[in-house]
Amino acid sequence: MSEERKNRLAQRQAARIEGLKMLNEDTHVVHDFVTEEEAQTLIDWANSVKDQVKIKSRLKSDDAPGERRAEFIGNLPDAPMPLITEIMARAATKFGIEWFAESPYRPRIVFHSVGADTREHVDPHGGVNAKHHMARFGEDNEWRCDQHYKGNLVLVAPDDGGEFYLIDKPQGLKARSIIGFWGGIPHSVSRVEAGERILLTFGWCKNIEEPTGE
Numbered sequence: 001m002s003e004e005r006k007n008r009l010a011q012r013q014a015a016r017i018e019g020l021k022m023l024n025e026d027t028h029v030v031h032d033f034v035t036e037e038e039a040q041t042l043i044d045w046a047n048s049v050k051d052q053v054k055i056k057s058r059l060k061s062d063d064a065p066g067e068r069r070a071e072f073i074g075n076l077p078d079a080p081m082p083l084i085t086e087i088m089a090r091a092a093t094k095f096g097i098e099w100f101a102e103s104p105y106r107p108r109i110v111f112h113s114v115g116a117d118t119r120e121h122v123d124p125h126g127g128v129n130a131k132h133h134m135a136r137f138g139e140d141n142e143w144r145c146d147q148h149y150k151g152n153l154v155l156v157a158p159d160d161g162g163e164f165y166l167i168d169k170p171q172g173l174k175a176r177s178i179i180g181f182w183g184g185i186p187h188s189v190s191r192v193e194a195g196e197r198i199l200l201t202f203g204w205c206k207n208i209e210e211p212t213g214e
Contacts, residue, residue: 026149026182028095029171033153033178034087041080043155046109046198049076053111059118064191066115073107088202091151095180097204112162112197117190120165123148123183123203148183150203159195164188 034042053069053076060068073079084107092098112118152164157175164171164179165188171179181187183203 026180027166027185028180029173029177030094030179031174031177033091033094034176036176038083038087039155039176041083042200043198045078045080046111046155048078049109050111052076053109059121061117061119061191064115064117066113066117066192067111068113068116068118069111070108073109076109084200084202087153087200088151091153091178091180091202092204094178095149095151097149097180107200107202110197110199110201112158112189112192112199114192114194114196116192116197117162118188120186120188122186123150147206148203149180149206150183150201151178151180153178153200154197155200156196156198158192158197161191161193162195162197163190165190 050069053071055067056070057068060066073081073084088107152173154164154173154175154177157173157177164173166181166185167187173179189197
């Protein structure tokens with residue numbers, strides 16, 4: 001085994017150990033989080049712009065034959081932003097994180113076709129040197145986005161496969177389910193075997209030295 005591969009495996013194991021510490025009461029799963037009407041509004045819009053959502057292979061397993069598409073909502077036309085903004089605010093209240101600072105992680109829409117997956121990964125925190133951070137906030141040493149809390153809302157659940165995992169734990173998400181979790185927990189989506197998966201994903205950031213709101 002090469003040194004590079006050994007280092008990658010060691011980094012992955014370290015991420016899993018750290019992720020297990022965060023896989024606790026801070027993880028929230030809420031079913032029927034949005035109404036059928038709200039979900040349908042988002043689904044209709046997502047399908048209308050699907051051809052403009054870029055195929056992204058970076059987070060897909062090499063042997064997964066299906067398409068994984070992802071794009072920031074702000075880069076797509078006619079997004080129902082009042083509804084999306086309201087859903088994000090509702091999620092922040094449900095997860096108890098209204099006190100978080102505004103996130104540089106903009107909402108995205110993600111499609112998994114048959115045969116697509118998302119390999120296990122952790123979401124990067126911001127950091128003052130992160131390109132997406134500087135593009136939004138400039139070089140601000142007081143703001144780093146040390147921790148990233150995610151909200152994933154399943155709009156369309158596949159008929160088979162496409163299960164969301166935190167480390168090795170399936171989360172049992174259905175259509176209109178949302179999960180809130182720390183982005184530093186290794187997470188993945190198993191291969192979609194039938195149907196399609198459509199996801200709205202967004203997040204919040206904080207500096208670790210900031211108060212917890214207690």
